[in-house]
Amino acid sequence: MVLGEKLLMKLLILSRLMERNEWHIKELIRETGISSERLNKLLRELSKNYLMTYDESSIVWNPADIPSTLKPWGWRLYHYPVLGSTQDAARGHGPWSIVIAEYLIEAKGRHGRSWKANLGGIWATISLQVPSEWAPLLPIAASVIVAKTLNSLYKINAKIKWPNDIVVNGSKIAGILVEAEAFPNSFIAYIGIGINVNNNPGVEGAIALKDLVGLKPRNQLLASLIGRFSRMGKIVDEKEKLIKTYKEYLDTLGRKVIVETHSGVIEGIAEDLRDDGSIVIASEGRELVFDPITVLRLRYKD
Amino acid sequence: MVLGEKLLMKLLILSRLMERNEWHIKELIRETGISSERLNKLLRELSKNYLMTYDESSIVWNPADIPSTLKPWGWRLYHYPVLGSTQDAARGHGPWSIVIAEYLIEAKGRHGRSWKANLGGIWATISLQVPSEWAPLLPIAASVIVAKTLNSLYKINAKIKWPNDIVVNGSKIAGILVEAEAFPNSFIAYIGIGINVNNNPGVEGAIALKDLVGLKPRNQLLASLIGRFSRMGKIVDEKEKLIKTYKEYLDTLGRKVIVETHSGVIEGIAEDLRDDGSIVIASEGRELVFDPITVLRLRYKD
Numbered sequence: 001m002v003l004g005e006k007l008l009m010k011l012l013i014l015s016r017l018m019e020r021n022e023w024h025i026k027e028l029i030r031e032t033g034i035s036s037e038r039l040n041k042l043l044r045e046l047s048k049n050y051l052m053t054y055d056e057s058s059i060v061w062n063p064a065d066i067p068s069t070l071k072p073w074g075w076r077l078y079h080y081p082v083l084g085s086t087q088d089a090a091r092g093h094g095p096w097s098i099v100i101a102e103y104l105i106e107a108k109g110r111h112g113r114s115w116k117a118n119l120g121g122i123w124a125t126i127s128l129q130v131p132s133e134w135a136p137l138l139p140i141a142a143s144v145i146v147a148k149t150l151n152s153l154y155k156i157n158a159k160i161k162w163p164n165d166i167v168v169n170g171s172k173i174a175g176i177l178v179e180a181e182a183f184p185n186s187f188i189a190y191i192g193i194g195i196n197v198n199n200n201p202g203v204e205g206a207i208a209l210k211d212l213v214g215l216k217p218r219n220q221l222l223a224s225l226i227g228r229f230s231r232m233g234k235i236v237d238e239k240e241k242l243i244k245t246y247k248e249y250l251d252t253l254g255r256k257v258i259v260e261t262h263s264g265v266i267e268g269i270a271e272d273l274r275d276d277g278s279i280v281i282a283s284e285g286r287e288l289v290f291d292p293i294t295v296l297r298l299r300y301k302d
Numbered sequence: 303m304v305l306g307e308k309l310l311m312k313l314l315i316l317s318r319l320m321e322r323n324e325w326h327i328k329e330l331i332r333e334t335g336i337s338s339e340r341l342n343k344l345l346r347e348l349s350k351n352y353l354m355t356y357d358e359s360s361i362v363w364n365p366a367d368i369p370s371t372l373k374p375w376g377w378r379l380y381h382y383p384v385l386g387s388t389q390d391a392a393r394g395h396g397p398w399s400i401v402i403a404e405y406l407i408e409a410k411g412r413h414g415r416s417w418k419a420n421l422g423g424i425w426a427t428i429s430l431q432v433p434s435e436w437a438p439l440l441p442i443a444a445s446v447i448v449a450k451t452l453n454s455l456y457k458i459n460a461k462i463k464w465p466n467d468i469v470v471n472g473s474k475i476a477g478i479l480v481e482a483e484a485f486p487n488s489f490i491a492y493i494g495i496g497i498n499v500n501n502n503p504g505v506e507g508a509i510a511l512k513d514l515v516g517l518k519p520r521n522q523l524l525a526s527l528i529g530r531f532s533r534m535g536k537i538v539d540e541k542e543k544l545i546k547t548y549k550e551y552l553d554t555l556g557r558k559v560i561v562e563t564h565s566g567v568i569e570g571i572a573e574d575l576r577d578d579g580s581i582v583i584a585s586e587g588r589e590l591v592f593d594p595i596t597v598l599r600l601r602y603k604d
Contacts, residue, residue, distance in 0.1 A: 004306030004309070004310075005407050005408070008306075008309075008310065008384065008407050009386060012384055012385070012407075026394060027394065029390060029391070029393070029394055030391055030393065030395060031394075032385060032386055032391070033382070033386035033387050033388060033389075033391030033401070033406070034387075034390060034407075034408075035390050035408075038386065038408075082314055083334060083335030083336075084334055084335035084337065084340065085335050085336075085337075087335075088335045088336060088337050089331070089332055089333070089335030091331070091332065092328060092329065092331055092333075093332060104335070105307050105311055105314075105336075106307070106336075106337075106340075
């Protein structure tokens, strides 16, 4: 419960800083009811996960690190201190919206797995209304967009771990979850993106951008991602190119892998990728084809 | 951490309900990102601590249970979903203000002790600027006000346990903490009042009003308390009457008690109350006088 208390205080401070990015410390004490010594300690910790500067009298949160200051053309952006999950919140906001929260109480991963969405990362759901035939390509396109954006901005050699984790040297830096709601001729896709940016991932096998290149203002990354998602039509129209790029980023082919499904665990070599996004595993002389839906977890053996 | 998550979700829901007391469930899902099954469970729990009614499509929080709907004449009232402590927040709001929060992360008790300020209670700091000579009478007056208000509204036979706990049949229903800031001719008193109203105290030896008379709208109690605090001048001017009333409410005289101080623990009979609020304890043939400042804790032996 001590951890819970500290988190609650940090969220309280963030809520105030989202109303206004500059505060006198005295005012912030008044509006949070946190004593000055305690506040000082909390600001020291927060400034390790956010671009914030403070002294004895005031605190400033760099607007380039505050998602709500972004006004992406053609999108509605909603920024919350805390949400259950951005996927659930996005359902009510309609297509072409971006829902972002600083902390998720029940972050959703693939196959209903939970994962940590803590302070300083990017936890967002981007919703778009797209033609039905785009559906199978969206997880692939989203993975490519995230990997490409990270590499072009920060030169960190991000790769894709099948089906759509983004890894750097084998450590997970971002995850993607695509959900959809179908309508007669189109559907609304809810693309959940979690990126360890300035947060402390605190999970084994995960790494944050700040561990590689130091604290970065998140809006640069967000704006670049949103720009690429705005051009989704062009990306999926060039299907062959997209799959070729996905394969180039793929870190999984040629590796010994352990594949977990509902019906058991299989070891083998990841040999090839089919155009529909399925992976071909060579195991004991057989070739097995798995699509992302049936695979609960894929791990590298080496 | 499971408890922490649930609390965070409840605070998120309360924050939204403080913006507006009526919501469609769909909108509330959108603005909290909490899934509908989960939300339903949380609303069921919240309605045990708040006057809320909900069905499949909407939720209404009774305005008579929402402190911010009170507009007490001559006072500024600030209502927060969560604060560190109302005492720390009140320091920045100046005199004649009332600071209320639904949950306190670090509630302050006497002698720096912490205590639970959880959902459904009244956790408030009332600040008033008063002449210096009122100082010693404020803890006494505040205790009388709280006990009197509870009894006149709910007929629960609330008593005062020396120095300023409010008890019903020996169980604590309310606590008072008086702090002050001195100025040349006057001082600002910060009177912290915690009352177990519709919350689950969850602490041994504590009881809530709802355990005695069922859920009650908190504003009736708050308005009555504030009315009495507005007449503080009259109350302390009639000093003899005040002390007489305090003594009438006092549950402690004649009892076997255990008194803890920094210099040790003493057992004896609580014999008398001095006009300055000190208590006289008969112990092994001696008469010992304790003032509230030196007593860390007083317990009843029987």
